[in-house]
Amino acid sequence: MTAASNFQGVPEGLPGGWLASRRTLVLVGNLPVMNGLWLSQYADREARENGPTCLVRLSVDNVQLELFRAGSRRPTVRPQARCEEALRTIAPVVAHWLIVPKAGDPVEIPEGTDDIVVLTGADQTAILAAYRLVKAAHEA
Numbered sequence: 001m002t003a004a005s006n007f008q009g010v011p012e013g014l015p016g017g018w019l020a021s022r023r024t025l026v027l028v029g030n031l032p033v034m035n036g037l038w039l040s041q042y043a044d045r046e047a048r049e050n051g052p053t054c055l056v057r058l059s060v061d062n063v064q065l066e067l068f069r070a071g072s073r074r075p076t077v078r079p080q081a082r083c084e085e086a087l088r089t090i091a092p093v094v095a096h097w098l099i100v101p102k103a104g105d106p107v108e109i110p111e112g113t114d115d116i117v118v119l120t121g122a123d124q125t126a127i128l129a130a131y132r133l134v135k136a137a138h139e140a
Contacts, residue, residue: 007063007083022050023097025113027137029120029130038119043068043098051095058102065090107137 024046031038039055047053047069057064063083067074073093077086098117101107109116116137120130 007065007086021094021097022114023099023112024115024117025109026098026100027107027116027118027133028100029118029133030126031119032121039100040066042119046096046098052093053096053098054090054094055098057100060102109137
């Protein structure tokens with residue numbers, strides 16, 4: 001698998017109950033500059049501390065998978081593979097899943113979520129936005 005692979009369509013309940021590894025829902029608040037760089041750095045740090053980590057970024061019509069620090073255990077995913085097939089292929093290698101929900105959608109906490117992390121800046125505006133994000137997730 002490349003550093004990042006895009007798959008069309010978003011499977012229902014991603015990632016599903018068949019993934020037994022630790023799952024963290026990552027809520028992205030107001031981050032300085034490009035949030036993708038912050039997400040990648042966070043995923044790499046988690047992989048360094050907890051083993052191979054897959055960053056799953058959901059968008060309206062596709063899913064991006066990035067596998068961090070899998071070393072020689074990096075699985076091969078067919079270029080024409082569907083998202084669920086790719087997830088099943090890499091699942092045996094992954095120790096930690098980081099799931100980033102669709103931006104702008106109401107936050108739903110997937111069943112089986114072990115942790116919730118909010119990545120945000122430290123200025124007052126970012127902290128207020130993070131509070132609203134967490135409150136919306138709690139209400140969901």
